[in-house]
């Protein structure tokens with residue numbers, strides 16, 4: 001047997017040292033009624049991000065199957081992720097930082113800019129809106145409720161490794177009241193960091209001030225319902241979302257043709 005023509009199989013050793021950064025985990029609230037909103041939100045992040053990110057939908061049906069979520073759906077829950085969002089630290093194995101965001105967001109800026117705001121002294125960081133919404137119904141007619149810290153939980157940077165966030169066990173997420181969870185009552189006020197409002201720019205509420213770049217949205221939140229619903233197809237910034245959707249559709253089509 002001759003080995004003269006034997007091929008040399010090179011073993012590629014990849015440098016997996018500490019300088020290789022793990023992708024930043026982004027958990028997006030998923031609702032079966034808003035699949036397109038999720039896809040467009042995802043597309044808007046991936047397209048602009050200069051850092052590696054991993055986008056993971058929070059799907060209630062999957063969480064129920066895996067035994068992490070078992071609470072009964074309440075009448076005031078307008079989405080399938082009203083409570084499951086608080087599993088974010090658990091889903092990230094209580095390690096590092098991760099983002100939770102509703103699916104009704106459109107990112108217009110590089111996600112890295114958001115992560116640059118991270119300060120390890122906080123347990124969570126979010127946009128601290130102070131407002132009472134005018135509408136009494138939202139989306140497809142679900143009742144709009146008014147409560148303190150409304151909308152704060154819609155986009156939250158979680159310091160998943162922070163000892164206080166270990167309180168958010170599946171047990172607590174499944175049994176805690178809406179007030180306890182949505183108002184972050186497991187935390188002290190000084191453990192909640194603040195992010196500029198442009199990262200959770202509420203369509204129909206927040207306003208752009210001409211020539212003031214600090215008011216230009218970096219992420220639009222179509223909190224009343226976005227252009228993926230017939231009733232909101234002409235809402236403010238609808239064009240931006242529709243353009244993103246068209247781009248997403250075109251790219252999808254291209255992949256199928258290839």
Ligand SMILES: [Mn+2]
Nearest residue numbers: 102104154223
């Ligand atoms: Mn929302």
